[in-house]
Amino acid sequence: MIVDSPGYTDLYSPSTGEETEYKILYGLVKFINILRRQGIRASVAETRDALDALSQVDILDREQVKVALSATLVKNFHDRNTFNKAFDDYFSVSDIKMQGPDPKGVGYAGAGTQPEQAGDGPVPARKDAERDWGKEFLDHARQAVEQNEKLSIKPGWTKRQKKQFIETISRMRGETGSPGTSAPLARKSEKSLDLWHEEVKRQVEQSEAVAQQNFNSALKEKLKDTYASLAPGSGARSDEESILYADMKKISDKDLPRVILLIKKLSRRLATRISRRYYRKRRRGRLDIRRTIRRNISFGGALIDLKYQSKKEQKPRLVLICDVSGSMARYAVFVIQFIYGLSSVVKGIESFIFSEDLERVTPYFKKGDSFIKTMSTLVEKSSQWGLGTNLHASLDTFLEKHHRLLSPSVFVIIVSDAQTIQAYQTTAGLKEIRSRVKDIIWLNTMPREDWLWALEINEFQKYCRMFECSTLDQLSNVLGSQVLTV
Amino acid sequence: MRDLTVDGLYRSFEEQGYICEKNLVVTVFLALKLGKPLLVEGAPGVGKTEIGKVLSRIFNAQLIRLQCYEGLDENKALYEWNYQKQLLRIQLQKEGIGTEMAERDLFSAEYLLERPLLKAIRTEEPVVLLIDEVDKVEEEFEAFLFELLSDFQVSIPELGTLTARQIPLVVLTSNRERDISDGLKRRCVYLFIDYPSIEKEVRILQVKAPEAGERLSREVARAVSLIRANDGIGKKPAISESIDWARALVALGAASLTQEAVKQTLSIVLKNKEDIDTVVREVGVKALAAGAQKA
Numbered sequence: 001m002i003v004d005s006p007g008y009t010d011l012y013s014p015s016t017g018e019e020t021e022y023k024i025l026y027g028l029v030k031f032i033n034i035l036r037r038q039g040i041r042a043s044v045a046e047t048r049d050a051l052d053a054l055s056q057v058d059i060l061d062r063e064q065v066k067v068a069l070s071a072t073l074v075k076n077f078h079d080r081n082t083f084n085k086a087f088d089d090y091f092s093v094s095d096i097k098m099q100g101p102d103p104k105g106v107g108y109a110g111a112g113t114q115p116e117q118a119g120d121g122p123v124p125a126r127k128d129a130e131r132d133w134g135k136e137f138l139d140h141a142r143q144a145v146e147q148n149e150k151l152s153i154k155p156g157w158t159k160r161q162k163k164q165f166i167e168t169i170s171r172m173r174g175e176t177g178s179p180g181t182s183a184p185l186a187r188k189s190e191k192s193l194d195l196w197h198e199e200v201k202r203q204v205e206q207s208e209a210v211a212q213q214n215f216n217s218a219l220k221e222k223l224k225d226t227y228a229s230l231a232p233g234s235g236a237r238s239d240e241e242s243i244l245y246a247d248m249k250k251i252s253d254k255d256l257p258r259v260i261l262l263i264k265k266l267s268r269r270l271a272t273r274i275s276r277r278y279y280r281k282r283r284r285g286r287l288d289i290r291r292t293i294r295r296n297i298s299f300g301g302a303l304i305d306l307k308y309q310s311k312k313e314q315k316p317r318l319v320l321i322c323d324v325s326g327s328m329a330r331y332a333v334f335v336i337q338f339i340y341g342l343s344s345v346v347k348g349i350e351s352f353i354f355s356e357d358l359e360r361v362t363p364y365f366k367k368g369d370s371f372i373k374t375m376s377t378l379v380e381k382s383s384q385w386g387l388g389t390n391l392h393a394s395l396d397t398f399l400e401k402h403h404r405l406l407s408p409s410v411f412v413i414i415v416s417d418a419q420t421i422q423a424y425q426t427t428a429g430l431k432e433i434r435s436r437v438k439d440i441i442w443l444n445t446m447p448r449e450d451w452l453w454a455l456e457i458n459e460f461q462k463y464c465r466m467f468e469c470s471t472l473d474q475l476s477n478v479l480g481s482q483v484l485t486v
Numbered sequence: 487m488r489d490l491t492v493d494g495l496y497r498s499f500e501e502q503g504y505i506c507e508k509n510l511v512v513t514v515f516l517a518l519k520l521g522k523p524l525l526v527e528g529a530p531g532v533g534k535t536e537i538g539k540v541l542s543r544i545f546n547a548q549l550i551r552l553q554c555y556e557g558l559d560e561n562k563a564l565y566e567w568n569y570q571k572q573l574l575r576i577q578l579q580k581e582g583i584g585t586e587m588a589e590r591d592l593f594s595a596e597y598l599l600e601r602p603l604l605k606a607i608r609t610e611e612p613v614v615l616l617i618d619e620v621d622k623v624e625e626e627f628e629a630f631l632f633e634l635l636s637d638f639q640v641s642i643p644e645l646g647t648l649t650a651r652q653i654p655l656v657v658l659t660s661n662r663e664r665d666i667s668d669g670l671k672r673r674c675v676y677l678f679i680d681y682p683s684i685e686k687e688v689r690i691l692q693v694k695a696p697e698a699g700e701r702l703s704r705e706v707a708r709a710v711s712l713i714r715a716n717d718g719i720g721k722k723p724a725i726s727e728s729i730d731w732a733r734a735l736v737a738l739g740a741a742s743l744t745q746e747a748v749k750q751t752l753s754i755v756l757k758n759k760e761d762i763d764t765v766v767r768e769v770g771v772k773a774l775a776a777g778a779q780k781a
Contacts, residue, residue, distance in 0.1 A: 042669060045672055049520060049522070049675070052520050053516045053675075056515070056516055056519040056520065057492070057512060057516070058492070063508075063509065063512075064512050066491070067509045067513055068512070068516055069514075070513075070676075071512075071513040071517075071675045071676055071677060072516070072675060072676075074670070074676060075525070075666075075671035075674070075676045076665070076671075077527060077662060077678055080678060103719060136756055153601040255680050257717045257718045259675075260719045261717060261718075261720070264720075268663075293543075300572070302573060302576075304569055304573065380638060
């Protein structure tokens with residue numbers, strides 16, 4: 001729960017002069033919570049930066065506010081669309097509320113007193129509100145500045161509390177602060193980023209508890225809408241993201257060119273990361289005394305040029321065994337392409353496809369044709385593409401004909417949904433292979449929650465490490481974290 | 487810096503020939519005002535590095551550039567002892583030439599080779615520190631960078647802690663070959679630069695290749711936009727390639743982007759055969775010329 005998160009009220013409990021600061025934070029923290037729920041990593045430091053940034057821009061200019069928050073909270077290319085959507089949705093709450101009957105008066109319709117109005121606001125009003133962001137905010141800001149102190153001081157406060165509050169407000173306005181320091185934040189705080197800060201204030205005056213509760217309910221409803229609108233498939237994701245997180249099986253033919261480019265990019269990124277790691281490791285190692293002395297004889301024995309011993313990096317060797325039965329063929333195309341994109345950081349790739357039996361397909365990839373051409377030739381000539389699944393028979397064939405490929409530096413990657421006949425006999429083959437290689441990584445396209453019901457999967461997992469892998473993102477992560485970590 | 491305004495900075499960017507949207511300037515403004523490094527990401531050739539150069543001109547500051555590459559380490563980025571000079575000094579001392587010297591003299595500023603990062607924080611004058619293509623360095627170096635960029639001080643074991651004489655304006659650029667660590671990002675204000683709109687590219691062309699004239703500039707901008715829209719292109723044309731294209735067309739005396747002109751000059755804007763074949767096949771020279779000339 002965002003709005004009523006435990007400890008939230010205590011943490012920011014409004015009291016005396018901190019109230020104004022609290023209201024600014026209140027709005028910003030809620031917005032940042034929305035972003036976090038959408039996977040945008042915004043730390044406390046970045047929240048502080050966002051506050052500082054708001055104090056530097058014209059807060060009456062919606063676009064500048066958006067840029068300020070974006071520049072300080074969103075540090076990832078993929079998060080930009082999510083942020084834009086969240087901002088437009090979240091900050092429209094205020095805009096719509098401003099369309100009340102008496103926008104300049106004290107009693108414009110608020111979500112707290114009349115929560116239904118937040119949703120009932122006229123739809124066209126949103127566009128108008130966005131257009132008039134500056135004007136409406138200016139009006140509100142003037143009100144806020146005029147009424148800030150008297151609205152905020154509660155009837156029951158002691159003299160000391162009132163004094164403290166007024167001092168804080170003055171300080172925040174920059175009246176007693178050092179020149180050029182935190183004054184802007186205070187001024188902007190009075191102009192207030194969010195109109196509902198002011199609504200909270202009014203409600204507090206009327207009936208603190210009830211009004212706050214109503215307001216929160218209205219806000220929660222709005223947040224719910226915001227979350228829904230940001231959900232995958234809602235259009236908030238960019239094209240690239242939608243492919244990255246989509247089930248590979250559901251990627252349509254029209255998206256293929258983009259998928260191919262994305263796979264190239266992902267595999268290149270992974271390969272770059274790994275090659276860099278090799279480079280780095282080569283720089284380490286023990287001092288090679290013999291070579292160092294020989295090298296430095298010409299300097300009169302002064303050790304100027306140090307030579308190191310370093311263990312030669314072993315690039316992993318991959319054996320790929322891909323299920324190309326009816327349900328799996330689509331995945332296989334993408335996985336094979338991805339694996340071949342890593343060829344610069346793996347020593348050698350041997351590829352096999354299987355359905356009812358195993359077939360070696362490595363030679364197809366050595367002809368130098370484009371990937372699309374290679375795959376279409378492969379599909380055309382393969383005797384296995386699109387049949388039923390028998391992993392047991394396939395592994396037996398592998399062990400019989402290709403056992404020489406197995407060595408302790410080899411990773412065997414099996415791509416399959418584990419839906420095979422003779423499932424229990426398969427474990428023997430798996431066990432045999434496992435004993436002769438570095439590891440078996442099983443990329444399972446079946447959702448992890450369904451594994452419980454497939455008992456054979458438990459058996460397979462005794463001899464391999466199995467990962468859910470139905471999207472390009474998962475594929476990239478598994479290969480990056482499990483295989484290419486030498 | 488105190489009197490800096492968004493509008494003022496925007497005007498300065500324009501005066502320096504950097505054509506951009508106001509939002510970009512707002513982000514740069516925030517980085518300057520908050521005293522934080524500016525991390526600029528975007529495809530190659532969209533004007534990331536240029537921001538550092540423009541800032542150095544606007545603030546009349548020295549531009550110190552650290553070009554990142556695989557294997558870059560502290561010795562090349564921060565400082566190194568001048569071993570040769572130290573050895574020479576020791577030899578001279580042995581031969582009885584020169585004055586008496588203590589070990590600490592060997593590790594004094596005289597024997598310190600300042601690399602770009604140290605130079606940037608030790609210079610008295612205002613500095614713009616441009617750390618270019620930061621995505622090319624290792625993660626350890628990134629970690630070192632963000633420590634430096636937080637405190638603007640460096641510890642040199644033999645000399646102690648050296649603090650910045652002034653805080654440089656720092657611009658980091660990345661082509662997104664890999665993700666930058668969260669730690670470094672957290673310390674920066676983030677800016678992503680996309681390919682320009684047609685209108686913006688026309689304006690850029692008019693500034694950078696005025697000899698092309700408005701009509702040809704517009705045609706080039708439209709054609710480049712069509713090319714960039716094709717997902718099959720491996721390396722999309724950068725702004726600099728649009729400028730080169732416009733200049734090439736002018737050099738050939740082409741007043742307009744005709745099919746013939748496209749055929750003759752497509753290799754200026756696309757730098758590999760696969761991309762040229764893709765554009766010819768999927769967009770077509772005719773469509774490119776017609777699209778460019780569309781009113």
